[in-house]
Amino acid sequence: MAGESPPVTPRLALQLLFGGILLAMLVVTATASLHQPLWDWGGLVREPDKWWTWATLADAYFGFLTFYAWVYYKERAAAGRAGWFVAIMLLGNIAMAVYVLRELARLRPGDNLESLLLRRR
Numbered sequence: 333m334a335g336e337s338p339p340v341t342p343r344l345a346l347q348l349l350f351g352g353i354l355l356a357m358l359v360v361t362a363t364a365s366l367h368q369p370l371w372d373w374g375g376l377v378r379e380p381d382k383w384w385t386w387a388t389l390a391d392a393y394f395g396f397l398t399f400y401a402w403v404y405y406k407e408r409a410a411a412g413r414a415g416w417f418v419a420i421m422l423l424g425n426i427a428m429a430v431y432v433l434r435e436l437a438r439l440r441p442g443d444n445l446e447s448l449l450l451r452r453r
Contacts, residue, residue: 354429
């Protein structure tokens with residue numbers, strides 16, 4: 333039928349999800365930076381938010397390490413593994429979204445999600 337939109341494929345859904353995460357993280361990071369420079373943040377030293385700040389940071393970085401375990405598996409070259417480790421630890425979800433979008437862009441037409449998740453031959 334005319335006017336019908338194409339079905340949302342798993343690949344498109346992931347592109348939309350990680351594209352949205354990337355956009356949201358860039359907006360949140362830029363907005364926070366404009367309102368308060370990172371070096372003025374007192375969350376680690378001022379009560380009562382200090383303990384939740386530590387818990388939030390631990391949760392975030394354990395998530396980054398979990399994601400990096402997949403990146404380590406996917407990337408064969410030591411330089412790529414090291415570069416993505418630094419990017420993920422410094423930029424978090426921004427780097428993670430860029431990595432997934434890059435991997436999605438590398439899929440060939442007709443590739444399934446296994447091709448995204450598994451190491452390339």
